Amino acid sequence: MAYIYKRDKKWGYTVSLGIDPLTKRQKQKTKATFKTRKEAVSAARKLEAEIENGTYVEETKMTFEAFARQWIENYALNAKISSVRARSKEMNLFISEWGPYPLKKISKQVYHRRIIELSEKYSRNYVSGIHACGRMIFSHATELGLIKINPTENIRLPKYIAKVEELESQEDEIKFLEKEELAQFLRLANTNGLEMDYLIFTTLAYTGLRIGELLALKWTDFDEEKGTLRVTKTLYNPKNNIKEYELLTPKTTGSIRTIKIDEKLIKMLKRHEIKQKETKLKIGNFYVDNNFIFSRNDGHPQLRKVVETRLKRLLKMANINKNITPHSFRHTHTSLLIEAGVGVKEIQQRLGHTDINTTMNIYAHMTANMEEKASHQFSKLMKDLL
Template sequence: MEEDEVKGKFLELNELKTFLRITKEQGLYLDYLCFATLAYTGMRLGEMLALKWTELDLTKKTIRITKTYYNPNNKSTCYQLLTPKTKKSIRTIMIDDGLVALFKAHKSEQMELKMKQRLVYENQDFIFAENIGHPRVMKQVVLRLQRLMKHLDVDKHITPHSFRHTHTSLLIEAGAGVKEIQERLGHSDINTTMNIYAHMTKNIEEKTSHKFSELTKGLL
């Protein structure tokens, strides 16, 4: 179950900032956009890889999530786009100006790539397309994450799904309520959101208590 995975690791805000800086400086094609999107939207990896440009509205700053990418064998040409398991997973989420700017820059870069690769490029409108048009496979995302995490000085087991929990943690710190988080993450069951919320809130409370202890050290 998704809430059980919260007991694993996720990135704190300062760790996320450092990771994204490292990714921007040392990452390969698609790396920065990929992990920034996961962190800033909280969407599932399969939902992100299934995204097409028609589902991104850069004017309204929205992403429409309607499908999930399925490719258990990680073969670039052998994939399926499936409807999500629940109706709640089909949703529209807002994105911020920073992510909009990244998508605009990527769109221009992708158009140039299509021109260079026009003899072999299979244009299927995927946002996260490799250099001949097929969507990036999940294994590639995992491998790139593992490579980049080696440069981050944290003892945590971070997976692509960790960014979903990272996003949830940041939403809570920003003051978002349980219902808002449920809608953004596409949870069909409010109990799933509540369980994750409880885990994350406990983590935030512990950090707050530690900060207070540090601030007031020596006063008593």
């Protein structure tokens, strides 16, 4: 039974919460902020009903930052370091706004307003990731019984409508080299490339590997007799430090795969293996031998930044004015598979897409590009005829 009282012109209540299982002492909830006795009685009855039904939650006084820091530590126990790094960045966008703010005071309105602010500043994909992070934080707080209401529930991202100017100037998201451009690029990499350039870019173009997967390859992943490369890991090195890298599991479970490679690439890898063994003998104990295929002359795996820099150098020499990245060779490989008549399911398995929709989106984009190219070629043919 609630105790109702009046103090300093305000009405209040005291309600028993039962015996604390840890301290074995009586716990009470007191609140004295009501203007009338009727309001205090109504609030007390509501609280007693929650206690009786087992739905009462004693909300925490913890700040958002304090809880978020605890959450990321818990998240890190079962997540890749790359995922933790990404989630930490997203989490900090909330901390910068709500750091000292009590966790329980962040309402749906407050959360929604922050999502709108971020949507005006960042891309939809990035905000989607930020929102996912927010949902995880508040869902965890709700599960622990620290807050009554999850402010992220039923919150949707604002609908993004591009301006006409943006649509007109927007370039295709999927960048790749046409077959003729690839041939020109690889010829140049062979004649004017720096050490391993020709092998690296040929491997990317002929396999569709992600750059992290390629740099993580070891000689044990290469089977000369079967003509395959086994993908089981990816190189994580955000600081581009030759010693501070980690080998992580691939992006998805479907990314673990065995890729069939052609005779040309097999021969290139064998020549590279012989050359690498000569380097080991020459350098001796200074060579850090971790069995990487694409290693530097000191044995450490090659840096992604080096590959990107060398790619820009060769693109400039080839007069290819496209925003091509190492990942673009993955799309280039896909376009060549489509042109060769390879089916969607086979492409999915070769690229290591767990979700068929990922493959289908790329496939649709590539085929649309090929259809447009065919249309232009037909128009040119007819003009020449007429």
